[in-house]
Amino acid sequence: LTVLGIETSCDETAAAVVRGPLDKNILSNVIRSQIDEHTEFGGVVPEIAARAHIEILDRIVAEALQKSKCSWDDIDAVAATAGPGLIGGVIVGFMTAKAIAMAAGKPLVGVNHLEGHALTARLTDDLDFPFLLLLVSGGHSQFLLVRGVGDYERLGTTIDDAIGEAFDKTAKLLGLPYPGGPHVEKMAKKGDVTRFRLPRPLLDRPGLDMSFAGLKTALRTQAKKLEPVDDQTVADLCAAFQRAVADVLAARTKSALDLFRERYPDTAPAIVVAGGVAANQEIRASLLSAANDAEARFIAPPMALCTDNAAMIAWAGIERLLQGPVDDMKLPPRPRWPLDQSNAGVLGAGK
Ligand code: ATP
Ligand code: MG
Ligand code: FE
Numbered sequence: 001l002t003v004l005g006i007e008t009s010c011d012e013t014a015a016a017v018v019r020g021p022l023d024k025n026i027l028s029n030v031i032r033s034q035i036d037e038h039t040e041f042g043g044v045v046p047e048i049a050a051r052a053h054i055e056i057l058d059r060i061v062a063e064a065l066q067k068s069k070c071s072w073d074d075i076d077a078v079a080a081t082a083g084p085g086l087i088g089g090v091i092v093g094f095m096t097a098k099a100i101a102m103a104a105g106k107p108l109v110g111v112n113h114l115e116g117h118a119l120t121a122r123l124t125d126d127l128d129f130p131f132l133l134l135l136v137s138g139g140h141s142q143f144l145l146v147r148g149v150g151d152y153e154r155l156g157t158t159i160d161d162a163i164g165e166a167f168d169k170t171a172k173l174l175g176l177p178y179p180g181g182p183h184v185e186k187m188a189k190k191g192d193v194t195r196f197r198l199p200r201p202l203l204d205r206p207g208l209d210m211s212f213a214g215l216k217t218a219l220r221t222q223a224k225k226l227e228p229v230d231d232q233t234v235a236d237l238c239a240a241f242q243r244a245v246a247d248v249l250a251a252r253t254k255s256a257l258d259l260f261r262e263r264y265p266d267t268a269p270a271i272v273v274a275g276g277v278a279a280n281q282e283i284r285a286s287l288l289s290a291a292n293d294a295e296a297r298f299i300a301p302p303m304a305l306c307t308d309n310a311a312m313i314a315w316a317g318i319e320r321l322l323q324g325p326v327d328d329m330k331l332p333p334r335p336r337w338p339l340d341q342s343n344a345g346v347l348g349a350g351k
Contacts (some may be wrong), residue, residue, distance in 0.1 A: 001019065001318050002018070004100075005311060010085055027070065028068035032060055075104070079097070079316065082094050083335060120305050120311075129146060132269065136164065139165070141212070157210070164275070167277065170241050171184050174234045193236070198215055198222040199250065236240075242282055269297070278300055
């Protein structure tokens with residue numbers, strides 16, 4: 001199968017052509033980030049994002065097709081993100097996909113963006129179901145049990161801010177540019193991690209839920225006491241913040257692996273990390289050591305496939321098509337779409 005994928009749910013306009021499931025191959029993977037359009041506002045502006053998607057999506061799709069060296073005859077289906085995400089962008093991408101599918105006479109697959117993240121590791125690695133997924137991005141922070149295509153269970157989630165969001169807000173608070181994650185990481189390298197003591201929210205409670213909003217508040221309180229805050233203090237605060245996040249994720253990862261072993265005593269556990277925050281080296285190292293301690297496999301797909309991209313959407317399309325015929329022409333674009341409802345009530349109202 002050769003599938004054209006389209007992704008427009010946030011601030012990257014992306015199209016890709018992927019072939020599989022045998023001889024898995026990313027024939028093209030074109031991404032245009034809108035970061036420059038949003039930087040001056042310190043975050044993604046939905047209206048600007050939707051307009052930017054409209055302006056460029058045609059060209060991105062044409063480029064993806066050209067780079068893949070495929071003609072329309074070679075394409076078996078069109079897959080596009082149908083949610084969740086910023087609804088303006090989702091509408092642009094999904095309606096474009098519907099038009100292309102209709103004009104070219106190809107089946108349409110409406111992909112849940114989170115399902116794209118969840119299945120990426122099966123494109124890049126040899127990985128069987130079930131496995132654990134830790135999704136850590138600007139909009140999501142959750143542990144998922146991936147039992148099969150369309151069969152997900154959310155084991156735990158943040159009860160407030162997503163981790164990427166917490167990084168971005170912390171950066172803003174400390175006067176660092178958007179998107180904050182990479183800047184916080186860079187500053188943290190120069191920081192003294194022992195100077196400030198931040199909480200490890202929710203770790204005193206069982207389960208896999210997490211909380212990051214309190215961390216940011218605690219950091220603000222510490223920063224306020226020291227105003228004006230010098231560069232070294234910013235670095236020390238970044239180091240403390242990053243350490244706290246990494247500790248929370250490592251502890252929760254251990255619990256998630258314990259739970260996996262209870263449920264599947266005969267399956268070797270594997271944990272996959274995805275989302276923009278997976279770029280963070282200290283967080284990666286903590287997750288790897290948590291997995292090693294638990295004698296579990298740790299999989300981190302290449303960064304370009306961890307953050308938003310269309311190859312993961314095309315791949316999810318392939319996985320869905322392998323389950324049987326798909327026709328999502330009547331599927332509406334959805335701003336909210338929890339992954340554990342992927343198969344149920346798809347045409348109903350979003351939660
Ligand atoms: P979603 O995919 O959930 O809709 P998104 O598009 O914002 O949200 P991504 O593009 O996957 O998510 O990731 C962007 C987020 O990752 C931002 O919040 C950014 O600050 C964070 N991030 C990127 N690099 C790093 C890093 N090195 N350390 C920490 N966070 C990072
Ligand atoms: Mg993004
Ligand atoms: Fe994403």
